Amino acid sequence: MKHRLLTGDMGFAVGWALLGLYWMVGAFDYPLWSGFAPDSGFLPLVYGTLLFLLSVAVALSLWFGEAEEEEREPLTKSLLVLAALVVVVASLGFIGFLLPVFGLMMFIYLYVEKLPLLRSAVVAGLVTASLALVFVHWLSIPLPLVTWDF
Known part of the structure; x- marks a missing residue:
């Protein structure tokens, strides 16, 4: 399983997850809700959460999935x-x-x-x-x- 963890796919998944986490944490510096409408921190929180969760899903699928040889584009x-x-x-x-x-x-x-x-x-x-x-x-x-x- 170790050879699958050192791939570029896993590196990208971890990198995007860290970026999503950064957006999520940074969103709390701004107000999330103002009256009846979302404020400036709402969308970074939502997009950061989505990016983090999707990246974690990709990383987990790489971790627990079966190793498959795929032909990549040049x-x-x-x-x-x-x-x-x-x-x-x-x-x-x-x-x-x-x-x-x-x-x-x-x-x-x-x-x-x-x-x-x-x-x-x-x-x-x-x-x-x-x-x-x-x-x-x-x-x-x-x-x-x-x-x-x-």
């Missing part, structure tokens, strides 16, 4: 997605929101996940259009759309 996929996110965030200011997000999703679907071109384009287009509809039109959040000022 690290290169994660690094490719991280690099693509960095490029998108860096380009949001001068290209806008729609084109970089569409390009990010096309890159992930086509190159990383190797999905067909038509399906990738349709899903990336629908998700990008949905994000623009929700944030720009319904919520009136001024996302940087296209700014071609050089």
Whole structure:
């Protein structure tokens, strides 16, 4: 059983449990309830408790569960997605929101996940259009759309 306790999964579970515990303890420095509504300490207490309990559940399942060999995704996929996110965030200011997000999703679907071109384009287009509809039109959040000022 000792080999399962020294895995990255157990390290992440313990780390998130400690973060949840930190939020729970820190929430008591703020008022939890004010009149008929929750106050500033309520949500950190709730989210910290949920994070702590879920992390403890993961740690217990790793401790008492059966050891199973699972095939993990290669690290290169994660690094490719991280690099693509960095490029998108860096380009949001001068290209806008729609084109970089569409390009990010096309890159992930086509190159990383190797999905067909038509399906990738349709899903990336629908998700990008949905994000623009929700944030720009319904919520009136001024996302940087296209700014071609050089």
